[in-house]
Structure formats: structure tokens, C-alpha cells
Amino acid sequence: xxxxxxDWIFAISLSVLACFLLAGMDNLGKILMRDGLPxxxxxxxxxxxxxxxxxxxxxxxxxxxxxxxxxxxxQFFRGLSLLAMTLCAYNAFKHAPIGEAxxxxxxxxxxxxxxxxxxLKEKVLWWHWLAALLGFSGVIAITQPGIENTNPYxxxxxxxxxxxxxxxLMTRYLRGRDHNLKTLLNxxxxxxxxxxxxxxxYWQPPTIQQWLILISLGVLGALGHFCIIKAYxxxxxxxxSPLLNTQIxxxxxxxxxxxxxxxxxxFMVGALFIISGAIVLWLGHLKRxxxxx
Numbered sequence: 001x002x003x004x005x006x007d008w009i010f011a012i013s014l015s016v017l018a019c020f021l022l023a024g025m026d027n028l029g030k031i032l033m034r035d036g037l038p039x040x041x042x043x044x045x046x047x048x049x050x051x052x053x054x055x056x057x058x059x060x061x062x063x064x065x066x067x068x069x070x071x072x073x074x075q076f077f078r079g080l081s082l083l084a085m086t087l088c089a090y091n092a093f094k095h096a097p098i099g100e101a102x103x104x105x106x107x108x109x110x111x112x113x114x115x116x117x118x119x120l121k122e123k124v125l126w127w128h129w130l131a132a133l134l135g136f137s138g139v140i141a142i143t144q145p146g147i148e149n150t151n152p153y154x155x156x157x158x159x160x161x162x163x164x165x166x167x168x169l170m171t172r173y174l175r176g177r178d179h180n181l182k183t184l185l186n187x188x189x190x191x192x193x194x195x196x197x198x199x200x201x202y203w204q205p206p207t208i209q210q211w212l213i214l215i216s217l218g219v220l221g222a223l224g225h226f227c228i229i230k231a232y233x234x235x236x237x238x239x240x241s242p243l244l245n246t247q248i249x250x251x252x253x254x255x256x257x258x259x260x261x262x263x264x265x266x267f268m269v270g271a272l273f274i275i276s277g278a279i280v281l282w283l284g285h286l287k288r289x290x291x292x293x
Contacts (some may be wrong), residue, residue, distance in 0.1 A: 007234040014231035016246050021224035023250035026089075028213050028220070033094045034259075035142060036211065038202040042217065043086050044195035048217020050209065051188040069172060071141055075183070078170035079190025081163050088160035090151045097261035099252025100142050101157035103271045106245055110135035110277050111165035112172075119169060127284035131277040138273030141266050175277055184225070245275045 085105075092101040110132050115125035116270045143154045167187075176182050206214060228244075248271050255261040 002036075002231075006081060007081035009236035011231045014227045015244060018224045018227035018231065019244060021220050021227065021260065023098075023102070023247050023254055025217050025220035026093055026102070028217055029090055029255040030093045030098060030255075032210060032213055033090070035210065037204055037206065039087065039090045040199045041204065041206075042196065042204040042214070043083075044192070044199040045214035046086065047188045047195055047215040048084070049193040049215050050096060050221040051185070051203060051218075052245055053218060053222040054185050054188065074170050074174060075186045075237070076190060078167055078183075079187055080194070081167040081170065082187050083191035083194060085160045085163035085167060088156050088163060092157040092160065095153040095266070096157070097252070097259075098136075098152045098255040099248060099261065099263070100151075100154060100267050100270075101160075102251040103142055103248045103267065103274055104139050104154060104157040105161045106248060107135045107139055107158070107161045108164035108168060108275070108276060110170045112280070113281060114167060115165060116272045119178045122173055126285065127280050131280040131284070134222070134273050134277035134280060138270040138277065140270075141273060142270035144266055155252060188221075202238075245271075245278050248275070 025046070029046065032042050033039055051285075089101065089105060103264060113128045116134050117128075141157060143158075144150050171183070252261075252263055252267065257261055
């Protein structure tokens with residue numbers, strides 16, 4: 001836990017700022033897709049300019065930059081999982097309200113909790129199941145399966161949540177096994193290389209304004225992840241994780257203001273369920289820490 005109230009304020013501020021930066025990035029991506037740029041081109045920019053910025057930051061640390069990974073295949077599939085998540089997410093954003101799609105995607109930490117018991121042999125306790133139940137109840141409230149006007153692209157956001165969960169699981173596995181900065185670079189480097197090959201058939205010449213927005217995607221993405229990393233320097237990840245759900249409301253706020261997407265009752269109820277699930281996980285984690293001391 002943060003040792004001083006000032007550390008706690010810094011940790012909270014950086015976590016919330018990260019949520020707004022990432023939500024702003026997603027909404028800028030939707031603006032570009034609404035203006036006719038294909039999702040593949042937008043995702044290419046999001047990864048390529050993010051990678052370039054991180055590469056420039058790491059350039060003085062050549063021993064880290066050119067260090068070979070101890071687990072190259074896990075790094076590779078981790079990068080592919082993140083790329084698959086982004087492609088599913090941006091196609092969902094293109095056709096569905098970003099707030100609703102973001103809420104469903106942030107189900108990923110709850111999925112991780114259940115999958116960790118199977119894949120990483122971690123113990124799954126009763127509050128993990130309660131958190132998962134709350135989270136999936138939130139997804140049902142948002143997607144409302146069986147209702148005639150259900151947006152099918154919200155299910156694509158659910159697929160994105162599973163890819164994101166696999167990404168988080170591999171990130172957890174690599175912790176302490178590879179250098180953190182190298183792992184950070186690999187996450188987007190793999191996506192940028194793949195998308196540089198995939199994007200060519202879809203490429204449309206951007207205007208100057210669109211180029212500026214495309215570059216902004218990478219900058220906002222890099223800054224958002226940098227804020228999260230810095231926040232964890234002031235407070236532990238488990239204590240700050242519920243704050244990352246602020247991205248649900250940041251995305252909904254931007255989406256409502258920019259695209260006039262309505263804040264439906266189903267969305268508000270579903271977001272409340274998902275956030276409640278995250279808080280249950282958080283309280284359970286703190287309980288385990290107290291009992292182990």
C-alpha cells in the first residue's frame with residue numbers, strides 16, 4: 001500500500017488520468033473509422049506510433065532494448081493476444097457505443113481470476129466466483145441477449161475481453177522472468193509488425209488532420225500505459241485495480257459527448273455489476289493480505 005497520503009493521491013490521480021487517456025484514444029479511433037478509415041489502418045497507427053515512442057524512450061538503455069527474451073514464444077503470443085483484442089475492440093467500437101463495449105472488455109480481470117486457477121494453478125476462492133458472477137451479470141445487463149434491438153457487435157467486445165484476459169495471464173507469467181520495459185515494448189512491437197503487413201490492402205491516404213489523429217492514438221496509448229506504470233510505483237497494483245474501471249465512465253462520457261450515444265439503464269446497471277465484481281476481488285485480496293501477516 002502507499003506509505004503516505006501524498007503517494008496515495010499520486011497513485012489515484014495517475015490511475016484516473018490513464019483511464020481518460022485510453023478512453024480518449026478509443027474515441028479518436030472511432031472518429032477516424034466514422035470518417036472512412038478502415039479499422040486495420042487505425043489499429044496499425046495505434047501500435048506503430050506507440051512502439052516508436054517507447055523505442056525512443058528506451059534508446060538510451062540499449063542493454064534492455066536489444067536484450068533477448070527468455071521466453072520469446074510467450075512474448076510472441078502475448079503480443080498476438082493484445083493485437084487480437086484491439087482488432088475486436090475497434091470493430092466493436094465502430095458499430096456500438098464505446099462505453100458499453102469498454103465495460104464488457106473490462107470483464108477481463110475477472111476472467112483472469114478464474115483462468116488463473118486452471119492455467120497458473122492459483123487457488124480460486126469463493127469471492128472469486130462471486131466477482132465473476134457479478135461481472136457476467138453486468139455483461140448480460142448491457143448486451144441484453146434475446147432482446148430484439150441487441151447490438152451484435154457487443155459480443156465482439158466480449159471476445160476482446162477473453163483475448164485481453166489471455167494477454168494479462170501471460171503478462172503475469174512473465175513478471176520477474178523478463179525485463180519489464182522489454183515486455184512493455186514487445187507488447188506493441190509484435191502488433192505493429194503484423195499490422196504493417198496486414199494494412200497494405202486496406203490503406204487509404206489520410207488527410208493531414210487524420211495523420212495528426214493517427215499519431216495521437218499512439219501517443220495517448222503510450223502515455224496511458226506510462227501513467228499506469230508510474231501509478232504502481234506509488235501504490236500496489238491490487239489496491240489500484242478497481243480504479244481502472246474509471247475507464248468505463250470516461251469512455252461513456254466521451255462517447256455521449258462526441259457521438260451522442262445514450263447512457264442507457266442497461267449500461268448503468270451492467271457497469272455497476274462489473275465494478276462491484278472488481279471491488280469484491282479487491283476486498284478479497286486485502287483480506288488475504290491481512291490474514292497472511
